[in-house]
């Protein structure tokens with residue numbers, strides 16, 4: 001009985017030991033691609049990405065790329081209660097706001113069925129559309145955009 005208790009205690013110590021050392025350590029030296037510790041995210045950097053270069057749309061880098069947003073988005077909330085983007089980009093309002101209508105693809109559900117309102121798959125616009133900015137590639141690479149991509 002006593003030896004079984006001892007084994008249990010030893011096992012518990014063995015299993016818990018890594019937790020104790022991880023709690024004390026921060027990240028084991030891991031860093032984000034921007035070179036910041038992952039325990040202290042680069043919040044200022046990500047805020048900068050919400051400001052756009054407000055010019056003509058920049059060229060797309062690949063054919064299926066969601067068009068970049070040509071204006072800042074920091075004042076435009078998208079929550080379960082409100083989608084500010086659709087105030088201007090819905091088919092009802094786009095003409096009045098001189099904005100591009102959301103694409104017809106945005107009304108398809110996961111099975112390709114056409115809906116009369118924006119599909120829930122497309123509700124969170126900023127999952128795909130980001131403001132255009134001169135962010136530098138995080139990793140040097142030799143990617144070239146295909147000819148004729150606009």
Ligand code: HEC
Pocket residue numbers: 057067068069070071073076077078084085086087088089097098099100125126129
């Ligand atoms: C107050 C109206 C308004 C709101 C709100 C708004 N937009 Fe726009 N958006 C425009 C207008 C106008 C343009 C085109 C001219 C320009 O860039 O200002 C545009 C351009 C765009 C484009 C480029 C379209 C193209 O044809 O290349 C995208 C993508 C876009 N917006 C996405 C969004 C997203 C995502 C949101 C919400 C986070 C949003 N917009 C909120 C008015 C708006």
Ligand code: HEC
Pocket residue numbers: 064065066067083085086089100101102103104105106118121122123124125126127128129
């Ligand atoms: C899952 C990714 C995704 C989401 C979410 C999404 N879009 Fe798009 N969007 C795209 C892609 C890809 C295109 C270009 C191909 C196409 O038309 O489907 C596009 C095209 C557009 C265009 C350009 C249409 C044109 O005729 O040139 C506008 C404007 C737009 N989206 C606005 C929005 C708004 C507003 C929302 C949120 C309500 C949204 N999108 C959500 C991926 C997305």
